[in-house]
Amino acid sequence: MQRSAVALAEPDVLRNSQRNAGTALRLEAFESVQVNLSAVERRAATLPTRRTVKKEYQAAWLVKALTCIDLTTLAGDDTPGRVQRLCAKAMRPLSDALLKGLGLEDEPPTVGAVCVYPTMVPAAVKALKGSGIPVASVATGFPTGLTPLPQRLEEIRYAVGEGAGEIDIVINRALVFDQEWQALYDEVAAMREACGEAHLKAILATGDLKTLRNVYKASMVSMQAGADFIKTSTGKEDVNATLPVSLVMIRALRDYLDETGYRVGFKPAGGLKTAKDAMNWLILMKEELGRRWLEPDLFRIGASSMLADIERQLEHFVTGRYSAAYRHPMA
Numbered sequence: 001m002q003r004s005a006v007a008l009a010e011p012d013v014l015r016n017s018q019r020n021a022g023t024a025l026r027l028e029a030f031e032s033v034q035v036n037l038s039a040v041e042r043r044a045a046t047l048p049t050r051r052t053v054k055k056e057y058q059a060a061w062l063v064k065a066l067t068c069i070d071l072t073t074l075a076g077d078d079t080p081g082r083v084q085r086l087c088a089k090a091m092r093p094l095s096d097a098l099l100k101g102l103g104l105e106d107e108p109p110t111v112g113a114v115c116v117y118p119t120m121v122p123a124a125v126k127a128l129k130g131s132g133i134p135v136a137s138v139a140t141g142f143p144t145g146l147t148p149l150p151q152r153l154e155e156i157r158y159a160v161g162e163g164a165g166e167i168d169i170v171i172n173r174a175l176v177f178d179q180e181w182q183a184l185y186d187e188v189a190a191m192r193e194a195c196g197e198a199h200l201k202a203i204l205a206t207g208d209l210k211t212l213r214n215v216y217k218a219s220m221v222s223m224q225a226g227a228d229f230i231k232t233s234t235g236k237e238d239v240n241a242t243l244p245v246s247l248v249m250i251r252a253l254r255d256y257l258d259e260t261g262y263r264v265g266f267k268p269a270g271g272l273k274t275a276k277d278a279m280n281w282l283i284l285m286k287e288e289l290g291r292r293w294l295e296p297d298l299f300r301i302g303a304s305s306m307l308a309d310i311e312r313q314l315e316h317f318v319t320g321r322y323s324a325a326y327r328h329p330m331a
């Protein structure tokens, strides 16, 4: 399957608010790429030290991070009741006292989306009705992607039909190991088509991909096939989101923007639990891509437990005291 090629834009013509339409598969955009592992690791290690953000600035950054969280539950024992409680948290993540202390009573922030398994989509859609918060659903045989393609596509159609506005697909890792770029492109393009108006986030499962070159190539193929976001991990791999892997994906986002004029979103996910993690990834985005990529339409953090630590840090900012983590249940 070949998506219709879009004319490549002049680099300075930015399709800011336009959804990534994809391009034809263009091997020349990534086939000969080299990634210098030690340079990537060095740059990633210095990034968190590049900005010192304290006090009210830190509080503002943490509120920004909160608005970018895909508040997630992807557990075998998920129930509609748990999803309902998570959605209540998503709509009102900060207590009245915290909102008052932060001066946000008039515009209380909400998270970016709630992310659940397909069968939990109806419960999430019902609970979030009228809030404007989108429901994201993992699909396509999450977390491995090892079911037949027609079933994976049907899963997308099911979740979209139940009201999911965003679909987090997983790519077929074997196609990356075998460098089967046309096949990977075709699968992701078919998934994008099955999504219709729903936005597609392509999970690369970078912990499985073996090399940073593979991470760059899989990022490019996913974007060329029309992904609205590229996402690091499912949260189920042995190694999930890391700064070096994120840096490589972000350079791919930058190169894709230069080549096509499309801004594609980025979602680190898996193992991100602390306010410090949130700060590190915000700094990475700001340093590498600039202010525009700090909005929820281009940046999400996939996390099941980070919100609690953000709340604790904001509480410390407002009251000068830390509360115990158990006082911030998610669902």
Ligand SMILES: O=C[C@H](O)COP(=O)(O)O
Pocket (backbone or CB within 6 Å): 072, 074, 115, 233, 234, 235, 236, 269, 270, 271, 272, 302, 303, 304, 305, 306
């Ligand atoms: O997509 C989101 C991830 O599955 C969440 O992973 P986590 O439970 O390690 O935060």
